[in-house]
Amino acid sequence: MCSEGKTTPKIVRGEGGYVLEDVPHLIDYLPDLPTYPNPLQDNPAYSVVNQYFVDVNDNVAQKIVVHKSSPRGMLFRRAGPHQRVCFESDEVHACIVTCGGLCPGLNTAIGEIVCGLYGMYVVRKVLGIEGGYRGFYSSNTTNLTQKSVNDIHKRGGTILCTSRGGHDTLKIVDSIEDRGINQVYIIGGDGTQKGASVIFEEIQRRGLKVAVAGIPKMIDNDIVVIDQSSGFDTAVEEAQRAINAAHVEAESIENGIGVVKLMGRYSGFIAMYATLASRDVDCCLIPGSPFRLEGKGELLEFIEKRLKENGHMVIVVAEGAGQDPTVESMRSVDHQDASGNKLLLDVGLWLSQKITDHFTRNKKMHINLKYIDPTYMIRAIPRNASDNIYCTLLAHSAIHGAMAGYTGFTVGPVNGRHAYIPFHRITGVQNVVVTDRMWARLLSSTNQPSFLSSKDVEDAKKGATDAAVGRGE
Structure with a gap:
């Protein structure tokens, strides 16, 4: 073998x-x-x-x-x-x-x-x-x-x-x-x-x-x-169609939320570049930037704030994001596909359900959430x-x-x-570096918080340095 x-x-x-x-x-x-x-x-x-x-x-x-x-x-x-x-x-x-x-x-x-x-x-x-x-x-x-x-x-x-x-x-x-x-x-x-x-x-x-x-x-x-x-440029372009659809759905109804899950395993590049290109995204979540749902300044609070400000919002989530809390809440065990890649749980469905449950439970605001997963549309097109x-x-x-x-x-x-x-x-793998300029441009474009603690930032910097050393840079 x-x-x-x-x-x-x-x-x-x-x-x-x-x-x-x-x-x-x-x-x-x-x-x-x-x-x-x-x-x-x-x-x-x-x-x-x-x-x-x-x-x-x-x-x-x-x-x-x-x-x-x-x-x-x-x-x-x-x-x-x-x-x-x-x-x-x-x-x-x-x-x-x-x-x-x-x-x-x-x-x-x-x-x-x-x-x-x-x-x-x-x-x-x-x-x-x-x-x-x-x-x-x-x-x-x-x-x-x-x-x-x-x-x-x-x-x-x-x-x-x-x-x-x-x-x-x-x-x-x-x-x-x-x-x-x-x-x-x-x-x-x-x-x-x-x-x-x-x-x-x-x-x-x-x-x-x-x-x-x-x-x-x-x-x-x-x-x-x-x-x-190869194929990345086409994937980002096709992802725009899904983000545009989510934006149209969200802004056409009171407190509309469009959630788009984009493929990318643990890298997050499609999600980041599609977000930067669209200018319609309010929040982008990627594997390299851990996020928490509950608490001051965390994701659910940010969603409430953005809905009060704009009346709608679009969230893009990369498929490898949020896997730790997703795995914990779904009590899943590790599985791999035939190529040996870890099978990722559907963070888009999980996140959509958590957002819906939060607003249903708190009854502060009625929302209308639409979830779009264009995975196979993106990779199967010419x-x-x-x-x-x-x-x-x-x-x-x-x-x-x-x-x-x-x-x-x-x-x-x-x-x-x-x-x-x-x-x-x-044969190694590279990911979006959340201490890099491109991620800073994204945060500026979406006006979202980074959701990173000071420890997260230090860990990300160390990880980026270690990866560069491993690549011989």
Whole structure:
């Protein structure tokens, strides 16, 4: 079964504090591997581009804001096409698999990998693995051509289907070897990338000429290192529709309250950005900012105050918020989904009931509460224009890396430049930092209290510092 990879980081050090965390390359264990001229140099579409090929020494800095006395920090290899490649076009037999939950842009990534391989590198054998990782050894495959993926970017979901859960790494690599596959493109979130890491390790152990490239997909935007996850921009845009509906419902009736629960696991990014974008939200609750219901200055008192001032209000709550009081009041035990993620209780329903009970019990004010949960609407829709372009760039960067012989990597933007990132660096989770400027902007926008005690603030600062140290910042 799958377990998190144990690959030793590939660190390259140089003068002046240069520290590159490089990604594996096929020549690391196949030293006599031949190389070939990149077919792109004969492609008329790219002949007009100046300096199209990236230099082998081009790197991307993880941190761009530094003090004059601070070290330069960690660097990653810049993504892009190389002058020499490790695969001839007619020998490439690629496969694509999507794993985990749905996210806008999956079909775009699939389509652009296919079209990029066909159009840029003249590859003619691309296989789609249906049903996630298990599809490798259950014979669920389909041949992918430019014609078959022609308009899939207009649809939500994934044409290859997906699944969650553990997989048999040995069976997967057996299937890859038996089918003659030599490029594996894996689209998924942090759990999927952990699986990709152990698949790469087994391929490396067997000495196979197989490049493994990951494309990060996480609607919650909680993958570390990279600037933003694909699908996040679309998710925030769609969340606006739910918030707008809640606002219309709330302001159209006396003492109306609209409660909107937005997905995001423990990160809270969708809730925060959707709140900032809408300007119709009175209170946003996220996992990193604990709140209490009862007491002076706490949530229920704030709701009463805002209703007296405005006659209505909108509350946005991230799915991972309030889990401690929710679990305690519902006396629930811990459960996990097939991917090993903790199943979160429905904080939106719980909060709506607590608000309703409070006003019913106190009889101070009659309220009209509407609860909206757009979870599956947000993640099942087609991508917007921004995410469509983003997924295209991710797919192309992954192709360039695999063709050049890099393996065991995920691609993503770091400070605006696409880079190749080792699998182990993106399997952590990042959350909204409530001591950061963006959260301060939200508090200013909603005019809500922070609900944080002085101890909460100190704990949050310490947590943010520890997380930054853990990420090597």
